[in-house]
Amino acid sequence: MKNNNDWNPDLYLKYRNERTQASIDLVNRISIDFIPEKIIDIGCGPGNSSEILRRRWQSARIVGLDSSASMIEKAKSDYPDSEWIIANALTYETKEKFDVVFSNATIQWIPNHKELLKKFYGMLSDRGIIAVQLPLFRDMPLGKAIENVSKLKKWKSKTDGVSNLFTIYDYFFYYDVLSKLFNSIDLWVTNYIHILESQFSILEFIRSSGLKPYLERLDSESEKLEFEEEVLGLIKKDYPLQENGKVLVPFKRLFFIAYK
Ligand SMILES: C[S@@+](CC[C@H](N)C(=O)[O-])C[C@H]1O[C@@H](n2cnc3c(N)ncnc32)[C@H](O)[C@@H]1O
Numbered sequence: 001m002k003n004n005n006d007w008n009p010d011l012y013l014k015y016r017n018e019r020t021q022a023s024i025d026l027v028n029r030i031s032i033d034f035i036p037e038k039i040i041d042i043g044c045g046p047g048n049s050s051e052i053l054r055r056r057w058q059s060a061r062i063v064g065l066d067s068s069a070s071m072i073e074k075a076k077s078d079y080p081d082s083e084w085i086i087a088n089a090l091t092y093e094t095k096e097k098f099d100v101v102f103s104n105a106t107i108q109w110i111p112n113h114k115e116l117l118k119k120f121y122g123m124l125s126d127r128g129i130i131a132v133q134l135p136l137f138r139d140m141p142l143g144k145a146i147e148n149v150s151k152l153k154k155w156k157s158k159t160d161g162v163s164n165l166f167t168i169y170d171y172f173f174y175y176d177v178l179s180k181l182f183n184s185i186d187l188w189v190t191n192y193i194h195i196l197e198s199q200f201s202i203l204e205f206i207r208s209s210g211l212k213p214y215l216e217r218l219d220s221e222s223e224k225l226e227f228e229e230e231v232l233g234l235i236k237k238d239y240p241l242q243e244n245g246k247v248l249v250p251f252k253r254l255f256f257i258a259y260k
Pocket residue numbers: 007019020023042043044045046047048049065066067068071087088089090103104105106109110209
């Protein structure tokens with residue numbers, strides 16, 4: 001049965017370049033002196049991040065895993081030669097061992113990061129590494145505005161608890177978890193400045209990701225539009241129009257790579 005709240009791969013990929021740059025940077029920064037045989041891309045979405053792994057390691061067996069049927073359907077149709085699995089990363093069980101456990105822009109959707117990172121560690125071969133990126137959404141005016149609107153009296157009864165769906169810690173937390181498991185850790189933050197066509201594009205960009213679970217709680221299209229208008233009202237001053245009408249949207253992302 002079709003799930004109306006499932007991800008929308010086409011809307012997600014409308015901003016493919018903005019969304020995929022972090023995968024390019026993360027893959028490029030992995031420093032290993034062997035060619036990985038098996039790689040898993042956790043939360044592969046429509047396969048855009050797996051494709052970056054494929055470009056670097058053409059001979060590797062790359063498995064894309066995602067809990068969304070529509071994302072996996074899109075990945076399968078765009079990249080029929082790769083392997084795709086529909087599964088929840090937190091409960092997924094496998095005896096296979098991977099040289100790279102990769103996850104771009106996904107773990108913020110999954111709770112229990114201590115448990116999750118231990119699970120990633122358990123999926124690694126002896127020489128394996130993990131490479132992860134997540135957006136620091138709560139640090140951004142956009143993330144704060146969505147949360148503030150959701151707390152307004154008129155929305156609270158519907159959107160209550162949605163922000164708890166996101167699990168995002170700072171690098172102090174990840175360092176402590178990773179340093180108990182791995183020998184060497186690389187951690188960094190990048191603030192990407194996305195150049196978007198208009199202030200409305202900011203909403204379009206986020207509608208298929210960070211805004212999605214809030215909109216799903218609302219009953220009608222007009223409520224969704226109203227919610228978005230209120231978010232837009234709060235963020236206009238943070239993302240002013242440039243002289244040519246475009247807007248610059250800093251987007252902060254935390255990365256880590258951990259080596260056994
Ligand atoms: C923002 S997309 C990232 C897609 C892609 N990796 C990229 O770099 O653009 C997040 C993906 O995580 C998936 N996801 C969320 N929770 C998950 C879970 N518990 N297990 C597996 N995938 C999950 C979603 O279905 C979605 O496709």
